Amino acid sequence: MAESGAQPSPTYPGLQACIEEALDEYFAHLDGERPCGQLYYVVLAEVEQALLSRILRETGTNQRRAAELLGLSRNTLRKKVQAYGLGGSE
Numbered sequence: 001m002a003e004s005g006a007q008p009s010p011t012y013p014g015l016q017a018c019i020e021e022a023l024d025e026y027f028a029h030l031d032g033e034r035p036c037g038q039l040y041y042v043v044l045a046e047v048e049q050a051l052l053s054r055i056l057r058e059t060g061t062n063q064r065r066a067a068e069l070l071g072l073s074r075n076t077l078r079k080k081v082q083a084y085g086l087g088g089s090e
Helices: 015-028 039-058 063-070 074-084
Strands: none
Touching: 039 063, 039 074, 063 074
16 A cells, blocks of 8 residues: 555455455346456446545545545546546535
């Protein structure tokens, strides 16, 4: 981890375990069909959108604070918020 800060409880299984569980469910719902050819990008976009949305809620839609928490510039965050159609104030 880059910075020390509040960490989840030691009993929390971690984001990777949660993502693996979501992927297991995704593949189970394909009913034997092949996933789209862009699965890597689909997963990254969905995770990024969920992360941005959650951080904006955590910061009361304050983009300056959200960018700081995410380690992004405000301009990068603004572009991503706009691309995903998420709200947010300065």
